[in-house]
Amino acid sequence: MYKLAIVDDEPVIRFGIGASVDWESNGLRLAGMFANGQEAWELLEQEPVDILITDIKMPVMDGLELTRLALQHHKMTKVILVSSYNDFEYVRAGLKLGVADYLLKPTLEPESLLELVKKCMRQLEEERKQATEQKQFTDSWHLAERRRNEAGLKRALSLEPGSSAQWQPPALLQTPYAVAAVSVDGAADLEQQHGSLYISLLLEEMQEEFYSVTAEGYAFPAGPHQLLLLLPQGGLAGNLHKLRENWLNGLRISTTTGVGTGTSPDCLKEAYAYGLRAAGRKFWEGPGVYYKEPGDWHPPEPGPAVPQLQLLLQELKVTAVTGHDPDGWKLLLDACLDRWRKLRLPPDRIRKEACETISTLFGQDHDMSLLLEEFEELKQSETLEHLGRLLESQIQGHAKAIVSSPLPAKGNRQLIDKAIDFIAANYTHELTLQQAADHVHMSKNYFCLLFKKFTGQNFIDYVIRLRIAKAKELLTVPGLKIYEVAEGSGFGDVKYFSKLFKKMTGCSPVEYRDRSM
The missing domain is CATH 1.10.10.60 (Homeodomain-like)
Structure with a gap:
């Protein structure tokens, strides 16, 4: 439904126009009737109308000034001037401003008024159709260009096969830019609850959210649980924290982001690698947005206060596997975690030692194919605390199975x-x-395997x-x-x-x- 306003300082004309046509049945809503241009502009400035019928000569603000302001503010508004025979020079000035047409007061009839209004409605409909088609064409072009650049960036980062030699890097890579590696926190648990396709659906929604709030940049999946962002360095922190908040509030997911920066296409791989290393801080510090690398993973050799892993595993095997001390193994597991915390080893090294722990404890008692499944779970641990929970769950499950004499x-x-x-x-x-x-x-963990x-x-x-x-x-x-x-x-x-x-x-x-x- 189109909106219409009537402006005339003569009440008889103003109310006569308003009552001469059944606007509602003709697809129009009368937004208001006003005695001069100033009154009308107070509404139109905040809420433009589609069709404006206005007298030319009025006190305070005349029809030509109102027309100028209305078209400046909302260029698609159709203006119909109402004039007398001796107002032709004003009408000519109005036509130059871009009014749709004019009516003469002495010959004003409801039928001619309605026909002129319908003519304006047809013009509005055609213009809206053209605007929609133009927007669809522009959106389609931008989408195709965006996808070309996303594919080129993936190849440039060696995230998918194919050569990027013929690809023209986007202009963004010629300016100070940032590469942000975003991972979904708790991805393994989410997949266990909702299925293996759930994270890929989340990444698509995260990508949509990025493009809806970011004026410049690119976003695309860069792995099973990761979204890669390329965006300008200007306002970087604010953009990343806003996105993280939007994902948390809208999708109910937590994310961790590692950021690297560059100034040319040649820096792209290095910036991405830096971002991945920065994201590695999550293992020790938890989810967040990180701009710096973890630092030195290799502190000096441990002193006597840090127990050797093999000694801990020997004691763990006695307490956990034999059930000799039902609660003692938890203390020993805490000792293992404390050892890793003090040594500050690289996360992959710690995950490997966690796999060795399960292998040492239960390698002779269970099917190795089941243990390999558990190793994959340990390798996906996101933080040291997460690794500890996985180890505790696996040890409990295996110990329960051994004590209850598992079936063949x-x-x-x-x-x-x-x-x-x-x-x-x-x-x-x-x-x-x-x-x-x-x-x-069965225990949940053992049943799952x-x-x-x-x-x-x-x-x-x-x-x-x-x-x-x-x-x-x-x-x-x-x-x-x-x-x-x-x-x-x-x-x-x-x-x-x-x-x-x-x-x-x-x-x-x-x-x-x-x-x-």
Whole structure:
């Protein structure tokens, strides 16, 4: 609906125009009627109208000045001048300003007025259509250019195959710029809760948020859990902290960012490597935005106060594996963590020693393929505290399995089959890994490893595939709304369901329904 205003200092003319046409039924809303240009401008300055019908000669502010201000403020406004026979020079001045047309007061009829207004409406509709098409063309061009540069940056950083020799670096790389490596905190836990595709969906939403709030720059996934940003150094800290806050409030995720800087395309790889090293501070200092490298990872050799790892492992093996001291192993694990904290070893070295810890404790008692799965989990630890929690969970799970005399492989297969039956009966409702593990009386960690060994999938990915299959079935049922399909297949969040469905099937739920009908 278009908005219209009427301005005339003669009440008879003003109210006569207002009452002569049924504006609402013709797609117009009367925004106001005013006695002079100044009164009208007080409204139009804050809330422009689409069509302005104004007298020329008025006190305080005349129609020509009002027209000039209105078109300066909102150039798409259509102005119709109302004049007398002897006002032609004023009308000519108005036409030069860009008014749409004019009407003579002595011959003013409702039919001619309405026809002129409809003419203005048709012009507005055509201009809006052209503006929309132009915007779509411009947006499409910018999107194509953006994607070319994103692909070129990936190749320049060797994040994807292909040569960047023919690629023209964006102008941003010729000025002081920053490369920010952003990782999602707690990514492994999020994937365990929501499936392996969840982080990639999050990265896409983070990328969208970046482009919605950043005037200049690029953002693209640079790994399974990482988004890489390229943006100007000016206002860098404010931009990064604003983005981190937006992601936290809007997507409910915490992130860690490491920042490197450069001044030319040749500095790009070095800036990225610096950003990755800066992000490494998270292992010791927790999530945040970091601009400096961790510093020296190799302090002097430890003194007598720092125990040797092998001595700690020997004691751990006695307490944890044999159950000789049910609580003593926790103290020894704390001693291991304290040792790593004091030595300040490189994180990868610490993760390797954590894997050696599990191998030493349980390498002779469990299937090595299960231990290798646990090693991968330890290698993904994000902080020292996170590593400690993983170690504690793995030691508890293995110790419990040893004490309870674990079943042979055939028995384990039977337990997983029992869990699969439980999942099949409950996957359309809220279902957690802990519930499935409890059903077969296993620790969550041990069940998770066995489930993947026998099915080839993580627990939550297995459940999601069942839910997507159920959703496909429900989408063929006439009359069901998309949110009802989501709920009926076990998804509580219809927005997440729609994005995940498209990611896994290549089409939206609506498109799938249309193809299936």
